[in-house]
Amino acid sequence: MHELLKRSEDLGATFSDLRLYDVDELSLFASETMRQVTSMGKDKGGSLRVLVSGNWGYAHFTKLNQDIVRTAVESAYGDERVNIVLLPPLHDRVEIRTKKPVTKSPEEIMNDMIRLRDDIMRADPRIRSVNVRFTNSRIHKEYFSSEDREITLDYELSNISVRAIAREGDVVASASTSMATYLGYPLEVFDPNEIVETIKRRIGNQLRGKVPKGGDSDVVLAPDVVGVFSHEALGHLSEADLAINGILGNLRGKRIAEDFVTVVDSGRSDYPMAHGIVPYDDEGVESRDVKIVDRGVVSEFLVDRYYSAYLGERPTGNARAEDFRSPMLIRMRNTYMMPGDWSKEELIREIKDGYLLVSPLGGQTSPDGTFQFGIQEGYRIVKGEVTEPLRNVGISGYTLETLGRISGVSKDFGMWPGYCGKGGQSVPVGTGGPYIKVRVKVGGNE
Amino acid sequence: MSDPFSLVNRAKNLGYACEIYYVERWEYSLAKEKQYQSSNLKEMGYGVRIFKDGRVGFAFSTDLTDEVLDRAISVLRVSERDPNNEIPPASKPSLLSLDRGEDLVEPSKETLKPLEDLQEKVNVVGLYASATRVKVGVVNTEGLDVSEIRSSVHAGVTANYKDQAIVTPEIYESRSGRSFKEIQIDELKESVVEKVSVTKSRIKLETKPSRIVLNTKAISELLYPLLSYSVNGENVYRKRSPLDLGQVYGMITVVDNPRNEKSELSRSFDGEGQATSERTLIGKGVFQGVLTNWYWSRKMRVPNSASAVRSYMSTPSVGPSLMQIFCDEKQELEENDLVVDQVQGVHTSNWDTGEFGVVVPVAWVVRKGEKVGVREVVLSGDLKTLLRGVKGEVGSRKRVWAIESPDLAVEGLTIVS
Numbered sequence: 001m002h003e004l005l006k007r008s009e010d011l012g013a014t015f016s017d018l019r020l021y022d023v024d025e026l027s028l029f030a031s032e033t034m035r036q037v038t039s040m041g042k043d044k045g046g047s048l049r050v051l052v053s054g055n056w057g058y059a060h061f062t063k064l065n066q067d068i069v070r071t072a073v074e075s076a077y078g079d080e081r082v083n084i085v086l087l088p089p090l091h092d093r094v095e096i097r098t099k100k101p102v103t104k105s106p107e108e109i110m111n112d113m114i115r116l117r118d119d120i121m122r123a124d125p126r127i128r129s130v131n132v133r134f135t136n137s138r139i140h141k142e143y144f145s146s147e148d149r150e151i152t153l154d155y156e157l158s159n160i161s162v163r164a165i166a167r168e169g170d171v172v173a174s175a176s177t178s179m180a181t182y183l184g185y186p187l188e189v190f191d192p193n194e195i196v197e198t199i200k201r202r203i204g205n206q207l208r209g210k211v212p213k214g215g216d217s218d219v220v221l222a223p224d225v226v227g228v229f230s231h232e233a234l235g236h237l238s239e240a241d242l243a244i245n246g247i248l249g250n251l252r253g254k255r256i257a258e259d260f261v262t263v264v265d266s267g268r269s270d271y272p273m274a275h276g277i278v279p280y281d282d283e284g285v286e287s288r289d290v291k292i293v294d295r296g297v298v299s300e301f302l303v304d305r306y307y308s309a310y311l312g313e314r315p316t317g318n319a320r321a322e323d324f325r326s327p328m329l330i331r332m333r334n335t336y337m338m339p340g341d342w343s344k345e346e347l348i349r350e351i352k353d354g355y356l357l358v359s360p361l362g363g364q365t366s367p368d369g370t371f372q373f374g375i376q377e378g379y380r381i382v383k384g385e386v387t388e389p390l391r392n393v394g395i396s397g398y399t400l401e402t403l404g405r406i407s408g409v410s411k412d413f414g415m416w417p418g419y420c421g422k423g424g425q426s427v428p429v430g431t432g433g434p435y436i437k438v439r440v441k442v443g444g445n446e
Numbered sequence: 447m448s449d450p451f452s453l454v455n456r457a458k459n460l461g462y463a464c465e466i467y468y469v470e471r472w473e474y475s476l477a478k479e480k481q482y483q484s485s486n487l488k489e490m491g492y493g494v495r496i497f498k499d500g501r502v503g504f505a506f507s508t509d510l511t512d513e514v515l516d517r518a519i520s521v522l523r524v525s526e527r528d529p530n531n532e533i534p535p536a537s538k539p540s541l542l543s544l545d546r547g548e549d550l551v552e553p554s555k556e557t558l559k560p561l562e563d564l565q566e567k568v569n570v571v572g573l574y575a576s577a578t579r580v581k582v583g584v585v586n587t588e589g590l591d592v593s594e595i596r597s598s599v600h601a602g603v604t605a606n607y608k609d610q611a612i613v614t615p616e617i618y619e620s621r622s623g624r625s626f627k628e629i630q631i632d633e634l635k636e637s638v639v640e641k642v643s644v645t646k647s648r649i650k651l652e653t654k655p656s657r658i659v660l661n662t663k664a665i666s667e668l669l670y671p672l673l674s675y676s677v678n679g680e681n682v683y684r685k686r687s688p689l690d691l692g693q694v695y696g697m698i699t700v701v702d703n704p705r706n707e708k709s710e711l712s713r714s715f716d717g718e719g720q721a722t723s724e725r726t727l728i729g730k731g732v733f734q735g736v737l738t739n740w741y742w743s744r745k746m747r748v749p750n751s752a753s754a755v756r757s758y759m760s761t762p763s764v765g766p767s768l769m770q771i772f773c774d775e776k777q778e779l780e781e782n783d784l785v786v787d788q789v790q791g792v793h794t795s796n797w798d799t800g801e802f803g804v805v806v807p808v809a810w811v812v813r814k815g816e817k818v819g820v821r822e823v824v825l826s827g828d829l830k831t832l833l834r835g836v837k838g839e840v841g842s843r844k845r846v847w848a849i850e851s852p853d854l855a856v857e858g859l860t861i862v863s
Binding site for chain 2: 025032033039041042044045055060061063078082128245361369370393396441
């Protein structure tokens, strides 16, 4: 066991764990006016957590020394009622290997970014401004606990994201896309032309798009949007710390949707963009799949060690911290709705007057069950046919009401990368799902 | 282990202009949700920028060694040759009093305790008290050597009403400052209880109000981020801002004031060590000033507003401090005005066009002098319409996080209920 843990026990800790992080960061930025390294270096530090007389104490540090233990023990504060699940001893080392390792120098990567930037600007002369960002994090984490758990994780996350602005007369349009993966260099794992084509299509649509009429409407949500819906509207409500004060808290075992609706949170998915990879969480807990909604019925919540004990639910491996500075919170990993039997075309044909909503701009939910998110690519559907593009669309509603209104789920399925914010921390997550047909409130500007 | 001065000298001897931004941060925080959490952070970090022949390189580390300088030098060629890539000059800021020098641990505990009384009146989701003390310094090869200690404190409550039948929206109320002595805990508690009470039974809006009133909290959540993006010199230069310099957008005045000692975003110098000062961004509706760091002031050929913001892990970008909003026109709160208190989904806004569509979970209308809660509405529009739609100020000035403003009466935004 690590010597800091022994010393914690000597000072009265009944449980302690130590997280050590060593992350090599590289971040590059290119636009039509500048290019530079915006971040590069080693983010190295740790966090010692102790349970003393039923109270948590934390010490986060960049310099490891014996004073850390005393700081953690002395910071313990509370009502002496913390109870957590303890786990058996375990020693493990996990390395997630890339398929296309990032072997290029920062200068060579920048040259690739410049080529991508130029391709985007050439794709549509109305595009005046482009941001291209590349980030790469080589992550080495070590976890030690007083239960004699020692876990080492090594993996790498890379992301390329683009945001472009175009003008035509008085109309301004903007579009974004990103490709993030744990498999290595995104411009080799994926086809860069897809980025160019996506930006070109979204810019064109935004410039000629119509603002939809606000109000309730039948819509088909594409996998990217269903993923964000599953994450924002349902996933957050199933995080145990939010669930106990929210609308899902009293609904375990209750039906809230049709049989064909199943929503899962998983620490590992084979989809390349499912970068919410968590083989072990930051409390050293093995990751397992959680069926939040199982065939229409509220099934399980996402828990950490504390809520596992509090709710009597088997640990799920959902405790995550953005970095060594941050406390662990209950967070999602890869959250998705399972596919069904319909085809995408069949779902669209069912709609007489509605919308196909393809790509979100992020979203937000509240524990009372309201959600809202923006849409950057969408189309009107008239008599079962996809017609004119839309601009300035948002959707909102009540989660339970909306889940109950899902009337079709497709076989087609996709996963997308995202970053989830909670408690001032941001962690990579995957979101995904099939196409679904549902009725929601569409917010426009007219 | 080196020290900033030795490393700057080493860079100079190698023929580079060099800047080191360093931080020693201490944070203490307490949270009571279902369980108590207590946290203590100590960190040190260094960001090293290198300049030569119009190129710039950067590296950071939590240890200051020769290696971090070598890494910064190694990526010089990634940047484009640009004469505006020049090291900022020496600056002698007049130092503000941003640290009261007092113990912050016990007052954090003393702040959390009385908040626990709220559990008898509302469903408390979380109680929070935290304090930060940070030493920030910048040295460079031009002779710049500035440092100061900044402290800030914060108290917050998340609460709602919950029973077997209904769960109301979470209300988050917080107060912040330089010292816990400046935070009025009773006022914070009263505000939480009143807002939970207002949202306990909510009506659906049957007719759309012709006017909304954004209170200071809503302004900090909605208008502040939209304005921050739009007055950023980089975004204006690259025509990514929805606002154009010299154009008129309504009648309010917006001042960025980094020298208000009560605001936790205030600073004597910015992330490049340059002395800060007030800047009028919008004067009686006219967009007249932008925020810049050293690079963007040179690029735009405007005086530097010294608005470089950064962590030691990144190069300086541009950001506001305390935004103060003034309006000459006075208005009274009228029957059926929709008062917006809290919005969600601002991050889904299109910053480049200024378009937004946000859910309003906490709002009320005034009927016969009483606040009547309103079920969720979607508020949409764009920044220009919002600014032009301001009809006047309502009530007294307040500071909420990075905004100091009266409530604003606004027309012209779309409400979907």
